[in-house]
Amino acid sequence: MSTTRVAWIARPQCVGCTLCIEACPFDAIAGLAQKTHCVLPDLCTECALCLPACPVDCISLRPDPDHPPRNHDYRLRARDRAQQRLRRLAVLRGTHARQLQDAHARFRDGGADARRTAIRDAVGRARDRTTPS
DSSP states (O other), X not given: OOOOEEEEEOTTTOOOOOHHHHHOTTOOEEOOTTSOOEEOTTTOOSOOTHHHHOTTOOEEXXXXXXXXXXXXXXXXXXXXXXXXXXXXXXXXXXXXXXXXXXXXXXXXXXXXXXXXXXXXXXXXXXXXXXXXX
């Protein structure tokens, strides 16, 4: 019987880029941008998709004796989690696309005042993102 392996993040090297979170189809990695991340061992499926995504190479697969080998039920639950994630991301992409279309229509169809307001709002949002807290 083989030992289950899980992804492990070397926390001192983690730069918080969130690329591993985006790469993991099972939502097994938690963390915030520019903060160190951690792996949720109960959700990790040993797929290793997070390894090449890490720009600082701080993720590895390590044996985890605390978790028994994965069985068929575990794999089915993992597949369901991945499908739920894909559906959630599709909804978010659709919502974002609709918001973009609405903004373009308002900018295109509005008068000069509407354009100036849209540009002022966009510049304000950009400043808010770049202003240190």
